[in-house]
Amino acid sequence: MSVSQKSATDQQTLLSDMMRDLAVTDSSGTRHPPRRSTVLRGDDATGATAAATAGAAAAPPSEFEARLAEKSYEISAQDRKELRSDTINYDAQRMIGHGSFGAVFLARVAETNEIVAIKKVLQDRRFKNRELQIMRQVSKQPHPYVVNLCHHFVTKGPKHDDVYLNLVLEYVPETVYSVQRQYNRNKENFPIPLVKVYMYQLSRALAHIHGMGICHRDIKPQNLLVDPARQILKLCDFGSAKVLMKGEPNIAYICSRYYRAPELIFGSTDYNTAVDVWSQGCVMAEMLKGSPLFPGASGVDQLVEIIKVLGTPSKEELRAMNPNYQEFRFPQIRPHPWATIFRASVPADAIDLARIMLSYTPSRRCRAIEACGHPFFNDLRSPTAVMPDGTPMPQVMFQFTEEELALAMPDLVQALVPPHIPRRPPPSSIAATASITPEPSVAGGGYTSSIGTSSTRSAPDTSRSRGEGGGGGGVEGGATAAAASTSLAAP
Secondary structure (H helix, E strand, O other): OOHHHHHHHOOOOOOOOHHHHHHOOOOOEEEEEOOEEEEEOOOOOOEEEEEEEEEOOOOOOOOOHHHHHHHHHHHHHHHHHHHOOOOOEEEEEEEEEEEEEEEOOOOOOOOOOEEEEOOOOOOOOOOOOOOEEEEEHHHOOOOOOOOOOEEEEEEEEEOOOEEEEEEEEEOOOHHHHHHHHHHOOOOOOOOOOHHHHHHHHHHHHHHHHHOOOOOOOOHHHHHHEEEOOOOEEOOOOOOOOEEEOOOOOOOOOOOOOHHHHHHHHOOOOOOHHHHHHHHHHHHHHHHOOOOOOOOOOOOOHHHHHHHHHHOOOOOOHHHHHOOOOOOOOOOOOOOOOOOHHHOOOOOOOHHHHHHHHHHHHHHHOOOOOHHHOOHHHHHHHHHOEEOOOOEEOOOOHHHOHHHHHOOHHHHHHHHHHHOOOOOOOOOOOOOOOOOOOOHHHHHOOOOOOOOOOOOOOOOOOOOOOOOOOOOOOOOOOOOOOOOOOOOOOOO
């Protein structure tokens, strides 16, 4: 047996032992049973990644996800009748997705023929729905890479007490998930120039909402709308989002499993917007790799998948993720070389950005605005830069909002706008963000990274989670304008 084979075998043994000893309890009190896992082995010469499976395979997309990606659902006569407001008439064309919390319809505005998406969600009177409140606040300060709320209205359901909230959103035809599936079907890789543009736009969207104190808490490919014709990404589905307020505890059982930050797995209730940055790192790695980086089949298995890549967290890293977590019983697994996880053609600076985002210690992850300044995006700032389809680089790519720049140091602000782009006047103050926005001292999440400096730490929350699983509790698949899921917050 070669040294490398022996090393892989030793790691498999250690992981199997860990799976017998380790259990993570989620907020529902369920203690997840262990599952034997997969050890990654990379070929240093080619950068290819192989998997040696010692148990059940990682969970693939569900049958529901596959069906939703392939076709639209028929719309009922009842829904067609109900999707009308007192001021604007909407002609519902078809259902383009649904999940456990609601449905999304493609509709036409009767007066203008504009195509929109209507997200219809049953309201539970026992819980507060933050989604409308947050979307209205975000729409007051529109952002080019955040889906826009056009209108909203309430309708009655077939039952006497049923009340539905209808969010009218701009329609965007695809998602990162559906585009990735198309590339996979064609046995093609996600083009690096598109990864660069989409991840830059996502960084800007996150920087904007983080500057407002909002944490999305469900970043995943299905919630990233894309218009391939215009090469634009828009962040959608604020059903799990929350303004993080100092002194208010957060729920740990949140975010779809494949993209869930390790501090959430360890049960932290005092996290910040760094959980969104971790999720973004997972999405970016998936685009570069062609499949999820951490495809855990349960909460505990998700942790094992992370440890296989990042190695065993140190006591200091555990303390940074959750100071209250005392069950330190992990075998010592060495980190997996990042370069061997991705194909050889993936640029080193792309791997470096993913590595920075996927750090155990939340404060070591870059802020979203700092990610915009990473060398991976330097090509976008070139005077000769063009979009992947050869069209000119739009100036809006570098027109930052005050909310985005709220968490950026002055030297970073200067670096973000290329010299050939007309500069806006520097922001004098952060725009007022109404009653849902926390004090500026807790607006963003406290991180320190190799390309930025630290700031005050944002604070916690309470809400009911959206469901376990790689796809979460919302709409899965492609061609959805907004995921039909919403979180229900405790009073």
